[in-house]
Amino acid sequence: MGEIGVYIHIPFCVKKCLYCDFNSFSGKEEYFEEYKNSIVKEIEKFETDRELTVKTIFIGGGTPSVMPAEFICDILNAVGNKFNADKNSEISIEVNPGTADFDKFKSYREMGINRISVGAQSLEDRLLKVLGRVHNSEQFFECAEWAKKAGFSNINFDLMFALPGQTLDEWKKTLSAAVKLNPSHLSLYSLIVEEETPFFEMFESGKLKSVSDDEDRAMYYWAREFLKDFGYFQYEISNFAKKGFECRHNITYWKRKEYLGFGLGACSFFSGKRFHNNYDLLEYIAGSWFGEEEDFSKNDAFSEFMFLGLRMNDGISLKEFYDYFGVELDSVFGNKVELLIEQKLLEEKSGRICLTRKGVDLSNAVFRELLL
Amino acid sequence: MSLERQSRIRNFSIIAHIDHGKSTLADRLIQKSGLLTEREMQEQVLDNMELERERGITIKAQAVRLIYKADDGEEYTLNLIDTPGHVDFNYEVSRSLAACDGAVLVVDAAQGVEAQTLANVYLALDNDLEVLPVINKIDLPSADPERVKQEIEDIIGLDAASAPLISAKADINIKEVFDRVIADIPAPSGDESAPLKALIFDSFYDAYKGVIVFMRVFDGSLKKGTKIRFMATGKEFEVVEAGVFGPGRFIPTEELLAGDVGYLTASIKNVSDTRIGDTITEVSRPAKEALPGYKKVNPMVYCGIFPSDGSKYQDLRDALEKLQLNDASLQFEAETSVALGFGFRCGFLGLLHLEIVQERLEREYNLDLVTTAPSVIYKIYLTNGEVMELSNPSDMPDLSVIAKMEEPVVKAEIILPSDYIGTVMELCQQRRGEYIGMEYLEETRAVVTYNLPLNEIIYDFFDVLKSRTRGYASFDYELIGYQESKLVKLDMMVNREVVDALSFIVHESSAVERGRKIAEKLKKEIPRHLFEIPIQAAIGNKIIARETVSAMRKDVLAKCYGGDITRKRKLLEKQKEGKKRMRQIGNVEVPQAAFMSVLKLDEE
Numbered sequence: 001m002g003e004i005g006v007y008i009h010i011p012f013c014v015k016k017c018l019y020c021d022f023n024s025f026s027g028k029e030e031y032f033e034e035y036k037n038s039i040v041k042e043i044e045k046f047e048t049d050r051e052l053t054v055k056t057i058f059i060g061g062g063t064p065s066v067m068p069a070e071f072i073c074d075i076l077n078a079v080g081n082k083f084n085a086d087k088n089s090e091i092s093i094e095v096n097p098g099t100a101d102f103d104k105f106k107s108y109r110e111m112g113i114n115r116i117s118v119g120a121q122s123l124e125d126r127l128l129k130v131l132g133r134v135h136n137s138e139q140f141f142e143c144a145e146w147a148k149k150a151g152f153s154n155i156n157f158d159l160m161f162a163l164p165g166q167t168l169d170e171w172k173k174t175l176s177a178a179v180k181l182n183p184s185h186l187s188l189y190s191l192i193v194e195e196e197t198p199f200f201e202m203f204e205s206g207k208l209k210s211v212s213d214d215e216d217r218a219m220y221y222w223a224r225e226f227l228k229d230f231g232y233f234q235y236e237i238s239n240f241a242k243k244g245f246e247c248r249h250n251i252t253y254w255k256r257k258e259y260l261g262f263g264l265g266a267c268s269f270f271s272g273k274r275f276h277n278n279y280d281l282l283e284y285i286a287g288s289w290f291g292e293e294e295d296f297s298k299n300d301a302f303s304e305f306m307f308l309g310l311r312m313n314d315g316i317s318l319k320e321f322y323d324y325f326g327v328e329l330d331s332v333f334g335n336k337v338e339l340l341i342e343q344k345l346l347e348e349k350s351g352r353i354c355l356t357r358k359g360v361d362l363s364n365a366v367f368r369e370l371l372l
Numbered sequence: 373m374s375l376e377r378q379s380r381i382r383n384f385s386i387i388a389h390i391d392h393g394k395s396t397l398a399d400r401l402i403q404k405s406g407l408l409t410e411r412e413m414q415e416q417v418l419d420n421m422e423l424e425r426e427r428g429i430t431i432k433a434q435a436v437r438l439i440y441k442a443d444d445g446e447e448y449t450l451n452l453i454d455t456p457g458h459v460d461f462n463y464e465v466s467r468s469l470a471a472c473d474g475a476v477l478v479v480d481a482a483q484g485v486e487a488q489t490l491a492n493v494y495l496a497l498d499n500d501l502e503v504l505p506v507i508n509k510i511d512l513p514s515a516d517p518e519r520v521k522q523e524i525e526d527i528i529g530l531d532a533a534s535a536p537l538i539s540a541k542a543d544i545n546i547k548e549v550f551d552r553v554i555a556d557i558p559a560p561s562g563d564e565s566a567p568l569k570a571l572i573f574d575s576f577y578d579a580y581k582g583v584i585v586f587m588r589v590f591d592g593s594l595k596k597g598t599k600i601r602f603m604a605t606g607k608e609f610e611v612v613e614a615g616v617f618g619p620g621r622f623i624p625t626e627e628l629l630a631g632d633v634g635y636l637t638a639s640i641k642n643v644s645d646t647r648i649g650d651t652i653t654e655v656s657r658p659a660k661e662a663l664p665g666y667k668k669v670n671p672m673v674y675c676g677i678f679p680s681d682g683s684k685y686q687d688l689r690d691a692l693e694k695l696q697l698n699d700a701s702l703q704f705e706a707e708t709s710v711a712l713g714f715g716f717r718c719g720f721l722g723l724l725h726l727e728i729v730q731e732r733l734e735r736e737y738n739l740d741l742v743t744t745a746p747s748v749i750y751k752i753y754l755t756n757g758e759v760m761e762l763s764n765p766s767d768m769p770d771l772s773v774i775a776k777m778e779e780p781v782v783k784a785e786i787i788l789p790s791d792y793i794g795t796v797m798e799l800c801q802q803r804r805g806e807y808i809g810m811e812y813l814e815e816t817r818a819v820v821t822y823n824l825p826l827n828e829i830i831y832d833f834f835d836v837l838k839s840r841t842r843g844y845a846s847f848d849y850e851l852i853g854y855q856e857s858k859l860v861k862l863d864m865m866v867n868r869e870v871v872d873a874l875s876f877i878v879h880e881s882s883a884v885e886r887g888r889k890i891a892e893k894l895k896k897e898i899p900r901h902l903f904e905i906p907i908q909a910a911i912g913n914k915i916i917a918r919e920t921v922s923a924m925r926k927d928v929l930a931k932c933y934g935g936d937i938t939r940k941r942k943l944l945e946k947q948k949e950g951k952k953r954m955r956q957i958g959n960v961e962v963p964q965a966a967f968m969s970v971l972k973l974d975e976e
Contacts, residue, residue: 189931190928192929217926259934307941362902362928364928365927367944368947368948368951
């Protein structure tokens with residue numbers, strides 16, 4: 001018995017964005033079908049003696065929308081055949097405005113997908129070019145329109161801020177325009193320059209200049225206040241939603257609940273183990289799905305519970321901790337939590353411990369303290 | 373008889389500017405000559421060598437004996453003595469040269485005469501050596517031996533008309549070098565029957581035999597059982613073994629006679645008993661006076677050396693003790709720093725000596741070190757009439773009990789192309805130099821002499837000099853005494869706590885500037901913390917410079933989903949590990965690099 005989330009990974013993209021360090025690549029259209037067949041087989045062959053109900057499905061990438069819709073449908077069917085379905089399950093798909101069209105949205109709707117996540121990133125064409133995105137702002141507005149017209153009421157826009165050369169005013173303009181479209185959910189990500197991306201080299205060489213931490217925070221604080229006025233609640237460091245539209249699939253991760261990942265390099269946390277699939281496309285297609293187990297100690301598990309749970313505005317509760325591990329939080333972390341409360345990085349409200357506003361900005365410092 | 377024997381000995385060095393081919397030529401000479409005499413081969417020296425090998429003794433490549441059969445049919449013994457190449461060791465270089473009768477000057481056929489060529493030639497001429505120019509690398513396409521010959525004549529004033537044109541690398545004309553060494557370098561002419569006089573030019577410690585002394589016998593003789601006395605230290609020993617430098621091995625011999633270069637052992641436990649430049653004589657029949665040129669070398673520069681990992685303190689002590697066995701000029705004593713923990717206060721001949729020791733500790737003993745700013749020895753005259761010597765800024769007494777302070781001054785000679793005279797004089801002025809004089813060696817080359825406070829040259833003077841003259845200047849200095857000076861102790865404070873390891877003594881006039889630069893450096897090196905960190909430079913209670921490391925505003929991962937968790941955990945762990953390696957000052961974490969960065973202040 002058990003409830004799980006299912007993640008489906010589609011690694012293909014029209015073009016890899018300059019900041020992207022995900023498990024994805026451009027081209028390889030010739031492998032779409034074989035890849036889909038391999039995923040379907042992986043799902044079919046999955047074995048467990050537990051009875052599992054899928055509460056959420058998230059089709060991410062890469063860019064799932066580069067694939068023909070019927071391939072997505074085949075994969076969803078495989079999931080449906082393998083596991084118990086839940087009538088109220090949340091089924092999300094990521095789309096890139098450059099690769100979607102109205103017909104695709106209609107198909108998505110028909111196959112039971114009920115949540116669309118649009119990778120908008122910015123509504124300024126200049127910044128979209130800097131990011132190396134394939135779409136422009138006009139395509140985004142079109143895409144948002146189609147999604148609604150196809151009947152989707154749960155729509156997320158991914159937006160990025162603290163982009164090189166971005167001003168606070170530009171950010172305000174972008175977010176205001178996005179909010180006008182009345183999405184149910186917004187993910188606002190401060191740019192992370194990851195190593196081994198073209199962006200990293202461009203920042204290192206001085207070709208791109210990062211906005212200062214002060215500007216970054218100004219954009220973040222402004223967004224937080226602005227969204228509040230439009231009825232969006234922040235429920236995680238980067239995520240905002242109207243009441244009842246929080247992404248349940250992602251909450252699975254932050255609550256350290258179980259999920260199964262299918263597809264190239266997809267990660268799973270299941271029956272007390274973390275593991276990921278093979279990262280090699282051809283090997284994956286050939287049926288060598290499994291990659292390796294990711295070891296963690298008991299102490300790592302405690303720390304993960306904290307640094308995942310504390311990402312959410314509600315944080316973690318002492319009771320949840322006890323229910324999860326069977327030990328008291330204090331007996332594991334000693335006075336660490338207390339010290340962080342003293343430093344005003346954490347706060348305790350009615351049995352729950354969460355990051356303060358300052359603690360959100362410095363969350364890595366908090367999480368490092370909570371490593372055991 | 374004695375002179376007849378010595379007529380088949382030549383004692384010489386090879387001198388050169390760096391990269392002009394000194395070691396290639398040395399290797400070639402070794403390869404082209406015999407390493408054993410015919411007699412030694414018959415006497416089964418090889419057996420002895422086998423024994424030596426079992427005992428794990430290998431020769432230090434400071435000297436080697438070559439056997440060369442010349443065209444006249446005679447077998448010559450050529451002793452090639454190596455010289456260290458650093459300004460800090462000029463004394464050692466000059467003693468090595470003093471053990472020779474001549475020097476082969478190697479000049480690159482393309483590069484021509486360069487700064488070090490000149491400096492080395494002067495050292496050789498100071499020791500009355502016959503200098504034999506050799507033009508190397510003539511096989512290079514850019515070789516221009518005629519121009520280089522002209523340069524040698526114009527700049528150095530040596531007759532280069534018949535200098536051998538060779539390529540040590542391509543094995544061209546090496547025979548000519550042998551022939552010229554035999555023809556031009558004078559044979560020794562010591563008196564075998566006179567009282568013993570031998571010059572120590574190197575020594576090192578061997579675990580089995582004790583100190584092995586390298587020397588040149590000028591007069592008299594010694595053999596196993598000879599009771600000897602080191603004239604400067606007065607220590608007396610009985611020779612256990614004497615011999616010559618064979619091919620990578622010591623070859624014991626019956627006796628060493630006037631004109632010979634060789635070694636002796638005498639159950640000597642301490643390298644400092646066998647000082648370089650000292651004269652060995654016989655106890656029963658001592659020489660009237662020692663050979664000239666000996667001086668006792670004392671450390672001129674001190675700094676603190678700390679293990680970056682505090683638990684390696686004992687390892688550091690062991691390593692220093694081992695290095696000291698072969699480096700009598702290295703001194704050290706335990707020191708404790710609030711910021712850096714347990715370590716050692718170490719004394720060196722100069723900055724390069726310091727760097728060499730530091731590098732050997734790190735490379736050969738695998739230690740990770742933090743060193744503090746080098747300091748010279750100041751003389752502090754206290755109001756109660758006492759005089760103290762201060763080599764560690766942390767020991768500086770309160771200003772109220774100091775009557776006056778004195779600092780060491782050196783006479784510095786800088787040989788440089790005349791184009792750079794302006795910029796170098798400017799540099800010396802900035803470093804509180806007192807202009808003594810300037811002399812043109814030839815049209816485009818001059819020697820500039822300044823008196824400079826030693827503490828102005830121990831930081832980065834040599835680096836700056838090199839960069840301002842594109843590496844063309846050579847530089848030498850000697851201590852000439854102490855002078856009164858307005859010195860102050862500059863303290864650096866991080867988050868209002870004095871960091872003892874960063875304190876140093878500086879002239880009043882440059883205190884503000886230096887304090888400001890160090891504060892700026894520290895600001896760059898100290899990572900942002902959750903709180904604001906003031907960095908201040910202070911003299912006593914007076915703050916003379918201030919920088920602020922502003923509080924961290926943002927340290928957050930925007931994304932953390934199902935595929936990121938293990939990776940993010942490892943990233944956090946790595947960051948945490950990095951913090952552990954930092955030094956804790958109050959509640960501020962300071963990276964090790966911060967302590968080192970203040971040692972390398974950019975000049976402008």
